[in-house]
Amino acid sequence: MKKTLLGTTALVSAGLVAGPALASDPLTVTVSGSVVTGFYFVDTDTVGGVDADDTKIPVVARNINVVASGTLDNGLVAGAALKMQLGDDDQGANGGNPNNADSVNMSELYTFLEGGFGRLELGATDGAAFKMHYSSPWFVPGNGVDSPNIYNMQNGAVTFSSRTSTFSLMAEDDNKISYFTPRLAGFQLGASFTPDAGANDPIANGFGVSPTNSAVENVFEIAANYAGDFGGASVGVDVFYVTGDAAVVGADDPEEMGVGASLGWGGFTLGGAYTQADNLAAGAQGIGSVQNISNVATRGNQADTWTVGLAYGTGPWTVGAAYFDSTTENATGANLGENSFIQVGGGYSLGAGVDVGLDVQLIEDQIGAAPAVDSTSAGVVLAISF
Numbered sequence: 606m607k608k609t610l611l612g613t614t615a616l617v618s619a620g621l622v623a624g625p626a627l628a629s630d631p632l633t634v635t636v637s638g639s640v641v642t643g644f645y646f647v648d649t650d651t652v653g654g655v656d657a658d659d660t661k662i663p664v665v666a667r668n669i670n671v672v673a674s675g676t677l678d679n680g681l682v683a684g685a686a687l688k689m690q691l692g693d694d695d696q697g698a699n700g701g702n703p704n705n706a707d708s709v710n711m712s713e714l715y716t717f718l719e720g721g722f723g724r725l726e727l728g729a730t731d732g733a734a735f736k737m738h739y740s741s742p743w744f745v746p747g748n749g750v751d752s753p754n755i756y757n758m759q760n761g762a763v764t765f766s767s768r769t770s771t772f773s774l775m776a777e778d779d780n781k782i783s784y785f786t787p788r789l790a791g792f793q794l795g796a797s798f799t800p801d802a803g804a805n806d807p808i809a810n811g812f813g814v815s816p817t818n819s820a821v822e823n824v825f826e827i828a829a830n831y832a833g834d835f836g837g838a839s840v841g842v843d844v845f846y847v848t849g850d851a852a853v854v855g856a857d858d859p860e861e862m863g864v865g866a867s868l869g870w871g872g873f874t875l876g877g878a879y880t881q882a883d884n885l886a887a888g889a890q891g892i893g894s895v896q897n898i899s900n901v902a903t904r905g906n907q908a909d910t911w912t913v914g915l916a917y918g919t920g921p922w923t924v925g926a927a928y929f930d931s932t933t934e935n936a937t938g939a940n941l942g943e944n945s946f947i948q949v950g951g952g953y954s955l956g957a958g959v960d961v962g963l964d965v966q967l968i969e970d971q972i973g974a975a976p977a978v979d980s981t982s983a984g985v986v987l988a989i990s991f
Contacts, residue, residue, distance in 0.1 A: 632675040632684060638991055640691075641666040641747030643964065645757055645984030652761045652978055665754040666747050666988070667691035674717075681720040686730070688713035713778055726783040733783050733795030734773035734826040734845035739865035740878040741914030744925030746952040746960035746988035751878065751912045751929060753946070757982040758968040766942025766972040767931040768908045771878040773847050773861050775885065776802045776824040791833035799824035802849060821859055824849035839869040857884040857905070874925075877913035905936020914948075924951035944970040958990040 642664050649657040667690055674684030690712045715728025743749030752770040760766060768774075776799035783797040803820030815822075830843035847861040863880030884906060914927025929946040945968070952962035964984055971977040 630675060632673040634671065634673045636669070636671050638669040639666045639747070639989065640664065640668075641754060641986060641988045643755060643984050643986040645755075645964070645982050647757050647980065647982040649757070649759060649980040649982075650978045652759070655761075657759045657980075661757060661982075661984070663755045668712075681718060683716075683718050685716045686713065687711060721787065723787050724785040726781075726785075729778055729780050730783075731778060732773065732776055732781055732797030732799065732824075732826045732847075733785065734797070734828040734847050734861070734863075735777065736783075737785075737793070737795050737828040737830045737843050738772050738845065738863065738878065739830070739841045739843050739867040739876060740771055741876045741912040741927045741929070742867070742874045742916040742925060744914075744916035744918075744923045744927075744952065745948065745950040745964045746962040746986055748948075748962075748964060748986065750914065750927045750946045750948045755964065755966075755986070756946070756968070757966050758944070758970050758978070758980045760970040760972060760978040763972070765944050766970050767933040767944050768880075768882065768910045769929075769931065769944070769946075771863055771865065771880040771910050771912055773826060773845060773863070773880075774882075775821060775847050775849055775859060775861055776826070779803070779824075781824075788832070791831045793830055793832075795828045797824075797826045799826075799849075818852040820852050821849040822852065826861075837870060839867075841865075841867040851884065859884040861885075872917050872919050874916045874918070875914075877911070879909075879911040882908045882910070906933060906941065908933040921954040922951065923953075925949075940971075940973060942970075942972050944968065952986075952988075960988045962986045962988070 643662065645661040645663070647657065647659055647661050651657075669689040669691065671687040671689075672684060674682060676682050688711070690710045711729075713728075713730045715726050715730040717724060717726045719725070740751040741749065748755045752772055756764060756769065758764055776797070779799045779802050781797050781799040783795065785795040786793055801815040801820055801822050802824050803815070824847065826845060826847040828843060828845035830841065832839075832841045834840070842865070844864045845862065849859055851858050860883045861880060863878060865876070865878035867874060867876035869875075885908070908931060910929075910931040912927065912929040914925060916923060916925030926947075926949045930944075932943045933941040935941055947967040948964065950962060950964045952960050954960050962985065964986055966980070966982045968980040969977050970980075
């Protein structure tokens with residue numbers, strides 16, 4: 606009932622603003638969302654005489670998704686997608702303290718048009734390299750080692766010293782244009798172009814133009830993947846390349862390149878990925894971030910990141926183990942940061958959209974020549990999707 610009422614209100618508003626629709630039927634509005642909560646016991650090394658809390662209650666994946674789509678009279682599928690994040694812990698509102706942030710962000714907002722020609726997307730969303738990437742499987746509800754939602758590490762003032770994702774991050778969720786070809790014999794190509802990797806505010810960015818050299822610019826990404834079945838086994842493979850123009854005078858242009866694969870057979874899923882990122886800012890200032898703050902170019906930095914994992918699912922049960930490792934070096938080969946992440950656990954589906962799980966994390970993080978920091982944690986998670 607709530608979904609129906611919200612959808613009706615949105616359709617009425619759209620009609621008042623946009624005027625008569627060109628299609629015979631209005632677009633259909635669907636609302637969905639997710640939230641993942643947990644309770645963890647954490648044992649982390651003391652850093653600089655500062656102890657970390659030994660318990661933690663994360664509230665993550667706080668998303669509300671609104672999608673309006675429909676088939677037009679000419680057979681094309683058109684629509685718009687909005688993704689809202691509840692609680693701006695990524696950008697650190699309210700004085701820059703992420704623990705006090707309580708705002709609602711539009712993390713993605715874009716339009717799309719799809720037909721026999723393929724799919725076109727315009728707006729703030731992930732690009733082709735991100736969306737077409739395969740990696741190690743997630744077997745704990747709402748969390749995994751590649752781009753984790755829950756990461757129980759604190760190394761001084763930062764939570765990680767090197768990259769925490771094999772996915773392309775240079776223009777994540779920035780305003781872009783993307784094109785995906787139809788899938789032919791299992792193969793698909795995708796390409797994206799982002800004029801400015803720092804202009805991702807969907808509220809006010811219709812006014813003015815971005816100043817030159819304000820961020821990484823002219824980001825171009827191309828990706829290809831294959832998805833198919835062979836004798837009961839499902840196979841997915843991808844490769845991508847991303848490059849942009851550095852904003853800093855004298856800095857080398859940043860690049861990202863990666864591969865990923867996933868193999869499923871008889872309830873087992875084996876997956877892994879490798880990504881190399883060059884000339885992006887290091888650590889929590891960029892190259893290690895799973896968020897869109899990696900748009901700062903720095904000469905000579907290189908991050909090598911890889912992951913592998915194995916999961917098994919039967920009925921409502923899923924169990925697995927995965928490993929993630931990332932190292933960032935500067936132009937002279939000096940170690941800027943290194944982190945490794947082992948996860949063991951599983952999940953159980955209580956019903957449609959309700960999953961519980963057990964998550965054990967073993968993390969080691971090292972910043973430069975400083976001693977490595979170890980963190981061991983275990984906890985339960987409750988994931989709700991609707």
